[in-house]
Amino acid sequence: MDRAWIPEGVQRCSAGAFYSWMALWLFVLGAAVTTALLILWKGLNQTNMNDYFGFGAWITADLGVIALGAGAFFSGFLTYVLRIKELKALINFAVIIGFICYSSALLILTLDIGQPLRGWFGYWFPNIHSMLTEVIFCITLYFTVLTIEYVPLILENRKIYANPVAHTLSHNFHEAMAIFAAIGTFLSFFHQGSLGGMYGVLYARPFAFREGFFVWPWTFFLFIFSAISVGPTFTILITMILQKVTKKRLVPRESLSVLAKIAGCLLCGYVIVKIADTYYWATHILPARGLTFAEQYHGYQYGLWLLFAEIGLCGIIPALILITRRLRENDKWLVLACALASIGVVLNRFIFTVQTLAMPVYPFDKWYIYFPSWQEWVTSMAVVAYGAVIISLSYRYLPVFPYERDLNPPAR
Amino acid sequence: MSEHHEVASKEKYGMVIDLDKCTGCGACTVSCLSENNHYVREDESDKLRSVAWMKVYKVTNGEPFPNTKVAFIPRPCMHCDHHTPCVSVCPVMATDYNPLTGIVSQIYTRCIGCRYCVGACPYHARYFNWWDPVWPEGMHKLLNPDMSPRMRGVVEKCSFCNHRLQKAKDKAYVEGRRDLKDGEYVTACAEACPTRAITFGNMKDPESAVAKLIKSPGAFRLLEKLGTQPKVYYLSNESWIRESGDNALGRKKTARPA
Ligand code: SF4
Numbered sequence: 001m002d003r004a005w006i007p008e009g010v011q012r013c014s015a016g017a018f019y020s021w022m023a024l025w026l027f028v029l030g031a032a033v034t035t036a037l038l039i040l041w042k043g044l045n046q047t048n049m050n051d052y053f054g055f056g057a058w059i060t061a062d063l064g065v066i067a068l069g070a071g072a073f074f075s076g077f078l079t080y081v082l083r084i085k086e087l088k089a090l091i092n093f094a095v096i097i098g099f100i101c102y103s104s105a106l107l108i109l110t111l112d113i114g115q116p117l118r119g120w121f122g123y124w125f126p127n128i129h130s131m132l133t134e135v136i137f138c139i140t141l142y143f144t145v146l147t148i149e150y151v152p153l154i155l156e157n158r159k160i161y162a163n164p165v166a167h168t169l170s171h172n173f174h175e176a177m178a179i180f181a182a183i184g185t186f187l188s189f190f191h192q193g194s195l196g197g198m199y200g201v202l203y204a205r206p207f208a209f210r211e212g213f214f215v216w217p218w219t220f221f222l223f224i225f226s227a228i229s230v231g232p233t234f235t236i237l238i239t240m241i242l243q244k245v246t247k248k249r250l251v252p253r254e255s256l257s258v259l260a261k262i263a264g265c266l267l268c269g270y271v272i273v274k275i276a277d278t279y280y281w282a283t284h285i286l287p288a289r290g291l292t293f294a295e296q297y298h299g300y301q302y303g304l305w306l307l308f309a310e311i312g313l314c315g316i317i318p319a320l321i322l323i324t325r326r327l328r329e330n331d332k333w334l335v336l337a338c339a340l341a342s343i344g345v346v347l348n349r350f351i352f353t354v355q356t357l358a359m360p361v362y363p364f365d366k367w368y369i370y371f372p373s374w375q376e377w378v379t380s381m382a383v384v385a386y387g388a389v390i391i392s393l394s395y396r397y398l399p400v401f402p403y404e405r406d407l408n409p410p411a412r
Numbered sequence: 413m414s415e416h417h418e419v420a421s422k423e424k425y426g427m428v429i430d431l432d433k434c435t436g437c438g439a440c441t442v443s444c445l446s447e448n449n450h451y452v453r454e455d456e457s458d459k460l461r462s463v464a465w466m467k468v469y470k471v472t473n474g475e476p477f478p479n480t481k482v483a484f485i486p487r488p489c490m491h492c493d494h495h496t497p498c499v500s501v502c503p504v505m506a507t508d509y510n511p512l513t514g515i516v517s518q519i520y521t522r523c524i525g526c527r528y529c530v531g532a533c534p535y536h537a538r539y540f541n542w543w544d545p546v547w548p549e550g551m552h553k554l555l556n557p558d559m560s561p562r563m564r565g566v567v568e569k570c571s572f573c574n575h576r577l578q579k580a581k582d583k584a585y586v587e588g589r590r591d592l593k594d595g596e597y598v599t600a601c602a603e604a605c606p607t608r609a610i611t612f613g614n615m616k617d618p619e620s621a622v623a624k625l626i627k628s629p630g631a632f633r634l635l636e637k638l639g640t641q642p643k644v645y646y647l648s649n650e651s652w653i654r655e656s657g658d659n660a661l662g663r664k665k666t667a668r669p670a
């Protein structure tokens with residue numbers, strides 16, 4: 001039925017099977033849109049946030065997907081600026097994942113602010129001292145860059161490409177890709193950093209506060225570091241999942257291994273810096289405010305296990321797997337490492353977002369527990385359905401993987 | 413961010429609350445609610461979503477009966493003077509530090525409701541409007557015309573009754589004066605307190621009552637180690653109450669809200 005739209009020389013499932021698959025995801029997405037409308041209509045009382053937890057599941061989701069989406073800019077930087085040729089095989093897909101992550105972050109942010117119609121005030125009345133201002137500007141600009149990087153791929157659809165205008169446009173975009181990759185890298189460095197800076201500057205919130213360099217608290221650099229280490233692992237993870245679902249090899253194993261090795265080295269560096277940061281925080285920053293390290297953790301939900309899970313299980317372990325050649329060459333170990341690292345970065349963002357607010361600053365206050373409402377869960381989880389829809393459409397109709405044909409020669 | 417805006421001004425408003433006089437009656441909270449046009453929902457049992465610009469905390473010395481001691485800490489916005497946490501983080505400059513008066517105010521029509529300031533304020537002095545404001549039939553006639561009500565989706569907080577300062581200044585201007593006399597501008601809570609535990613005034617005027625009280629030996633501020641430099645001071649002769657105001661290494665956290 002849609003044969004003419006499918007790239008030449010590749011195998012895709014029947015239209016019937018594809019649309020049934022899509023119907024499933026669109027149903028989930030429909031439920032999320034309905035929930036979002038309910039929230040916009042009734043207000044943020046539909047969430048479980050309150051005056052202690054001004055930030056919750058949505059900000060965690062935002063920061064999580066932005067960190068995971070860092071694979072796009074960092075792979076672009078490695079491919080176009082450092083010219084690591086193996087990564088050409090998955091740069092398109094990395095851009096699509098980045099596009100999904102950033103567009104969903106922007107959508108969730110719109111839902112998260114109490115006055116969505118005033119969202120544009122961020123550009124109109126910017127407070128140059130606020131890290132959030134930098135985030136708002138850089139994320140929007142970088143999303144534009146991602147769109148510019150995604151568009152040429154769309155133009156390469158067999159039918160669209162037949163149009164001479166689309167053809168020329170696509171060609172010109174491709175020529176400029178290195179420039180966009182460089183701009184993307186610059187913007188990403190800043191907003192990934194500013195997201196970390198948002199917490200580090202909270203000098204009256206001892207759980208999050210960090211000293212730093214010039215106007216940037218250490219969290220600024222830690223967030224960049226964690227994003228560039230984990231972003232690529234997420235790109236690998238999603239590629240592996242797609243290969244599993246489509247039962248095809250879409251990217252040469254060599255490309256995944258190269259990216260995994262780079263991510264592994266970075267993750268090792270990050271884990272060391274993060275441990276040093278935690279040590280300094282526990283021994284200098286907290287005592288100066290009359291607080292102890294033990295007081296920063298509480299009960300089951302905010303227990304010390306979070307720290308071990310984040311740095312140990314989801315930091316040290318994946319880092320070791322990824323730098324060990326024998327393990328990263330094994331698909332199962334690679335998937336495990338990438339999944340752990342991705343969970344780790346989301347956990348890190350959760351801890352900075354929620355635990356910062358849960359920790360009682362007054363000596364006469366107590367810990368409060370936050371658990372998202374179903375409305376927050378549904379809208380946050382919608383990112384998965386949204387991602388599945390975009391990836392499915394792109395995979396079916398666009399030449400996302402340049403080596404797919406060579407890796408899957410037609411059966412005689 | 414006050415340190416960047418330090419200007420020559422004769423005014424800096426502050427408050428002193430004598431905890432040894434406070435009985436925890438809550439008149440300050442009620443007068444604040446009424447002065448500043450708060451609405452009250454039918455169910456206000458969720459205290460983490462209930463607006464109280466002036467909130468009264470209850471603390472105890474943590475000792476078992478019969479040695480238990482109780483005190484109350486009324487907590488307005490501290491109008492932090494150093495690198496005001498909420499002001500520096502707001503992405504749209506919807507919260508403002510006035511270098512002429514030291515008052516930290518909120519621009520409701522500018523606020524986008526991102527709640528970053530709520531996270532930045534360690535005193536929990538900021539409140540988000542989770543619902544549309546609704547007043548019982550006819551009650552809107554009792555609203556204070558000098559104070560704008562807030563809409564759903566924005567953050568609000570104690571303004572040191574900023575509108576009363578405007579009024580006092582207008583009056584002085586009509587009378588041909590530039591400066592205000594001590595006591596001419598006071599907040600609603602200070603006026604309502606039956607035990608006169610709350611004193612409000614210009615800290616830069618050495619003759620004002622607040623300027624004298626903040627020099628008392630029993631004066632302290634909440635969470636002083638954080639370095640926010642609150643303009644709200646507390647007085648108490650009881651050392652356990654003074655110690656309840658800040659975290660201290662090695663001291664057991666005994667003061668707990670009831
Ligand atoms: S107490 Fe909170 S709301 Fe008031 S000035 Fe300080 S940081 Fe801002």
Ligand code: SF4
Binds near residue numbers: 503505526527529567
């Ligand atoms: S909630 Fe309003 S006042 Fe607070 S930081 Fe956001 S825009 Fe500024």
